Amino acid sequence: xxxxxxxxxxxxxxxxxxxxxxxxxxxxxxxxxxxxxxxxxxxxxxxxxxxxxxxxxxxxxxxxxxxxxxxxxxxxxxxxxxxxxxxxxxxxxxxxxxxxxxxxxxxxxxxxxxxxxxxxxxxxxxxxxxxxxxxxxxxxxxxxxxxxxxxxxxxxxxxxxxxxxxxxxxxxxxxxxxxxxxxxxxxxxxxxxxxxxxxxxxxxxxxxxxxxxxxxxxxxxxxxxxxxxxxxxxxxxxxxxxxxxxxxxxxxxxxxxxxxxxx
Amino acid sequence: xxxxxxxxxxxxxxxxxxxxxxxxxxxxxxxxxxxxxxxxxxxxxxxxxxxxxxxxxxxxxxxxxxxxxxxxxxxxxxxxxxxxxxxxxxxxxxxxxxxxxxxxxxxxxxxxxxxxxxxxxxxxxxxxxxxxxxxxxxxxxxxxxxxxxxxxxxxxxxxxxxxxxxxxxxxxxxxxxxxxxxxxxxxxxxxxxxxxxxxxxxxxxxxxxxxxxxxxxxxxxxxxxxxxxxxxxxxxxxxxxxxxxxxxxxxxxxxxxxx
Numbered sequence: 001x002x003x004x005x006x007x008x009x010x011x012x013x014x015x016x017x018x019x020x021x022x023x024x025x026x027x028x029x030x031x032x033x034x035x036x037x038x039x040x041x042x043x044x045x046x047x048x049x050x051x052x053x054x055x056x057x058x059x060x061x062x063x064x065x066x067x068x069x070x071x072x073x074x075x076x077x078x079x080x081x082x083x084x085x086x087x088x089x090x091x092x093x094x095x096x097x098x099x100x101x102x103x104x105x106x107x108x109x110x111x112x113x114x115x116x117x118x119x120x121x122x123x124x125x126x127x128x129x130x131x132x133x134x135x136x137x138x139x140x141x142x143x144x145x146x147x148x149x150x151x152x153x154x155x156x157x158x159x160x161x162x163x164x165x166x167x168x169x170x171x172x173x174x175x176x177x178x179x180x181x182x183x184x185x186x187x188x189x190x191x192x193x194x195x196x197x198x199x200x201x202x203x204x205x206x207x208x209x210x211x212x213x214x215x216x217x218x219x220x221x222x223x224x225x226x227x228x229x230x231x232x233x234x235x236x237x238x239x240x241x242x243x244x245x246x247x248x249x250x251x252x253x254x255x256x257x258x259x260x261x262x263x
Numbered sequence: 264x265x266x267x268x269x270x271x272x273x274x275x276x277x278x279x280x281x282x283x284x285x286x287x288x289x290x291x292x293x294x295x296x297x298x299x300x301x302x303x304x305x306x307x308x309x310x311x312x313x314x315x316x317x318x319x320x321x322x323x324x325x326x327x328x329x330x331x332x333x334x335x336x337x338x339x340x341x342x343x344x345x346x347x348x349x350x351x352x353x354x355x356x357x358x359x360x361x362x363x364x365x366x367x368x369x370x371x372x373x374x375x376x377x378x379x380x381x382x383x384x385x386x387x388x389x390x391x392x393x394x395x396x397x398x399x400x401x402x403x404x405x406x407x408x409x410x411x412x413x414x415x416x417x418x419x420x421x422x423x424x425x426x427x428x429x430x431x432x433x434x435x436x437x438x439x440x441x442x443x444x445x446x447x448x449x450x451x452x453x454x455x456x457x458x459x460x461x462x463x464x465x466x467x468x469x470x471x472x473x474x475x476x477x478x479x480x481x482x483x484x485x486x487x488x489x490x491x492x493x494x495x496x497x498x499x500x501x502x503x504x505x506x507x508x509x510x511x512x513x514x515x516x517x518x519x520x521x522x
Contacts, residue, residue: 010284011300024298026284031302037319044302045337048310055309060322063315072340073320083345083360088390088486089511092360094345132365161367163402163504165473166439187441188431190402190471191503199439217400218365218504259362262386262487 065091069260079131080254090260098125099249106242108144109232114152114196118232118242125228125250127155132253133219137230139212139246145238146172146206152231153214154196157224164189164197165215171201174208206238329355329517343393344513354519362387363508370501372406377414377493380501387488387509389417389480394512399476399490401505405435407497408468414459415478416489426450426458427477433462435470456485461495468497 007013013025022034033041048057062078069091075082081094100123109116117123118139127133143149169175170183189197204210230248232240288296297305312321326342333348333355340346345358364385371382379385380401387397405411415426429447431437450458466472480488490507492499 010286012284012286024286026286026298026302027300029302031286031298032304038313039319041325042302042304044299044304046310047303047305048336049306049308051309057306057309059309059311061312061314063313063321064317065315066320067317070320070323071342072324072326074322074324074345075315075320077315083358085340085344085360085511086342086390088388089360089362089509090388092362092510094358094360132367161503163400163502164439166441168440170443171440183443185441185443186437186445187439188402188436188471188473189438190436190473197439201440218506220367220504253363253365257364257385259364260388261364261384262388262489263384 065258080252082254082258088260091258093254093258095251097249097251099247100125101247102242102244105142105244106246108239108241110234110239112233112236114150114154114231114233115229116231116233118151118230118240119246119248120242124230125248127219127221127226127228127250128252129221129223129226130160131221132255133216133221133250134253135214135216135219135228135248135250137214137248139214140209140243141212141232141246142207142209142241142243143204143238144206144241145234146203147238148203148235149201149240150233150235151199151201151212151214152196152229152233153198154229154231155221155225156227156229158193158195158222159225160220160222161191161193162216162219164192165217166199166212168199168201168212169210171210172203172205174205174210200235209243333519344511346513346517352519356518357513359510361508361510363506365506366501366503369404369503370505372498372500373492373494374498375494375496377412377491380490380492381505381507382501386490387507389482389485389487390511391482391484391486392514393482394514395478395480395482395509396512397476397478397480397488397507397509399478399507401474402436402471402502403474403505404471404500404502405466405468405494405497406500407494408465409494409496410461410463410465411499412459412461412493412495413474413476414457414489414491414493415476416457416491417480417482417485418456418487419483419485420454420456421480421485422454422483423481424450424453424458425479426453428460428474430462430474431472433464434467436473465495471502472499 011027015023020036024032060076065075069084071086083094084091167186284300286298287294315321324340329339346355347358348355432444
């Protein structure tokens with residue numbers, strides 16, 4: 001037998017029916033239903049709080065993904081957020097992009113030491129040990145003094161494996177306005193386990209802008225791999241000035257293939 | 264007058280005293296939830312979702328039409344795509360969900376018989392009449408010089424597909440800073456069920472090679488897209504880090520646009 005608490009004047013009804021489902025109605029319509037499985041179903045918009053610097057409007061607690069994928073759900077397993085747009089497509093990861101960008105030209109790098117951060121102090125990429133990542137780094141920079149430049153991508157500890165895609169504007173000349181040129185340089189490295197990958201350019205023309213893009217489409221960290229530093233340095237003289245709009249993006253990938261796949 | 268249930272010192276459930284029909288749930292003397300006459304619920308603090316289990320998802324959107332006017336801060340789901348609106352100038356945008364597959368160890372060799380690059384049950388499921396953006400990144404070892412034919416096998420002819428393709432030189436990958444001899448090509452508005460092409464020139468033996476596809480797919484009745492290869496001689500060994508990602512796109516352009 002249902003138990004009902006009413007405020008008929010206000011149009012509010014709270015009902016627990018014989019199945020144990022609690023329903024809350026406003027204006028004569030169900031606003032919330034609390035099921036016997038402790039789930040809450042909202043009929044109208046759920047307006048999340050305008051929270052402050054110490055609380056978030058929405059918080060997931062890491063759990064286990066559904067055994068059977070279900071359309072419309074969002075999940076979190078402590079590694080990634082997942083969404084299922086439909087059951088044919090299956091579960092996919094919702095990308096969360098960690099990033100850093102330069103809103104103004106950086107400080108000219110004059111050091112010939114290998115450990116000078118391209119993006120400045122405390123600007124590098126933190127990594128979770130044994131996790132998988134996709135990383136992209138985009139460089140726009142100016143050089144003074146025609147000379148060789150070096151870019152070094154240094155892990156604190158050697159990863160298990162990573163693949164590299166690198167492209168850069170022509171050397172020595174620098175940027176070519178669109179539609180561009182067929183002389184862009186592009187290179188790859190496969191299944192590297194090196195702690196540092198260094199890219200050494202040809203001598204770059206002074207006073208010109210240059211572009212480069214590094215992509216690690218696949219990075220598998222080892223148990224001790226917890227950071228990736230992006231360094232630049234000159235070979236003998238001159239500077240590299242990091243340009244506005246240089247940025248990096250890092251996206252942590254799911255550890256396993258968790259979707260639905262066709263034969 | 265408020266109706267109070269289970270009142271203790273600081274825990275009350277009460278109806279608003281002005282009889283406007285708003286139900287407030289209070290804890291600690293303050294409103295935690297306010298349920299309006301439009302059935303919306305407004306939370307005053309963090310909504311902490313349940314720990315997901317193998318049978319219970321922490322958050323489940325019920326499919327519905329999107330709001331006519333996009334609302335800043337809202338997330339929506341129309342049974343096809345999740346959407347978010349970060350501001351009314353940009354309007355509604357799709358929240359990307361990437362279905363993906365990656366090799367964390369070298370795969371099974373593909374020889375002179377056409378086969379799946381990523382292995383058994385590794386291909387892309389498709390929804391009929393849906394739109395996709397697909398990226399395929401391949402690092403592989405060629406054994407015995409020969410050509411490689413790539414085949415994108417849709418289970419039915421697509422309505423249209425645009426393909427961007429790039430690959431390392433025939434001699435294999437070149438360490439950064441690289442070379443200016445990468446090959447790039449495009450296909451526009453193709454409707455072939457099994458689009459295939461050969462590298463044309465032999466790929467060098469015992470060298471690692473790279474290839475990448477970027478595809479816009481307007482799918483027809485197809486239910487899967489297979490990523491397949493065959494060699495004129497020898498084999499290819501799919502390499503660690505080879506991966507594909509597929510993102511289902513909204514069916515229509517449903518953001519804000521400027522003139």
